[in-house]
Amino acid sequence: MVHKGFIFFIVTLVLAAASLHAYPKGAPPGVTGGFGEGTCNECHDSYALNAGRTAGLGDLVVTGFPKEYKPGETYSIKVEITHQQDPGAWGFQLAARAKETHAQAGMLKPTNANTQILSLQNIDYITHTADGTFSNVFEFNWVAPPTAVGEVVVNAAGNAANGDASPVGDYIYATSLSVASPSH
Numbered sequence: 001m002v003h004k005g006f007i008f009f010i011v012t013l014v015l016a017a018a019s020l021h022a023y024p025k026g027a028p029p030g031v032t033g034g035f036g037e038g039t040c041n042e043c044h045d046s047y048a049l050n051a052g053r054t055a056g057l058g059d060l061v062v063t064g065f066p067k068e069y070k071p072g073e074t075y076s077i078k079v080e081i082t083h084q085q086d087p088g089a090w091g092f093q094l095a096a097r098a099k100e101t102h103a104q105a106g107m108l109k110p111t112n113a114n115t116q117i118l119s120l121q122n123i124d125y126i127t128h129t130a131d132g133t134f135s136n137v138f139e140f141n142w143v144a145p146p147t148a149v150g151e152v153v154v155n156a157a158g159n160a161a162n163g164d165a166s167p168v169g170d171y172i173y174a175t176s177l178s179v180a181s182p183s184h
Contacts, residue, residue: 026127027093027157029120033174034095034155035102041172044159052160052171058083060158060173062094068180069106069144069152076111079138081158083171088163089133094156095125096142098149099178105152109141133161152179 033039033049041049052058064077079092098105108124110116114132118125126140145152154177161170 025130029118029125032095032155039157044167044170081136083160087160089161090136091128091159093127096154099151106145107143150181
């Protein structure tokens with residue numbers, strides 16, 4: 001007969017192992033920090049959100065979005081996470097939404113095997129893949145909405161992970177930017 005304590009130990013071990021490997025294939029949708037969402041810091045909570053930025057250890061920088069979008073235009077976007085202590089893994093998530101309606105604004109398009117699209121409640125999120133966790137730079141395209149939708153807000157969160165496959169000891173960064181509606 002198997003002892004109940006041993007069964008409890010095995011179940012706990014299996015659950016712990018599953019959590020250690022949580023999200024290597026992409027962050028769960030809805031952790032960009034925008035529009036009332038949380039960030040990766042909800043699980044990776046050893047340090048306060050942006051503590052690495054405050055301490056001068058690193059940052060999350062998003063480039064390539066225009067100051068003012070042109071409807072239907074494609075833009076090459078780059079997300080770069082930096083961190084002085086060389087992390088063992090990297091991750092990110094980004095979404096673009098219309099400020100007024102909170103609806104999806106344009107299309108996010110992966111351009112290589114390091115990024116993928118995950119969706120939740122009609123919002124597309126671009127995030128890392130398992131292959132992408134080996135790079136601190138993520139590149140993809142954003143296609144502006146086909147017609148003007150007003151100001152677009154871009155929210156992103158990034159993880160400078162220590163590579164131990166757990167949420168402990170990782171630094172989470174978040175940022176946002178605005179893209180103006182086309183002027184007539």
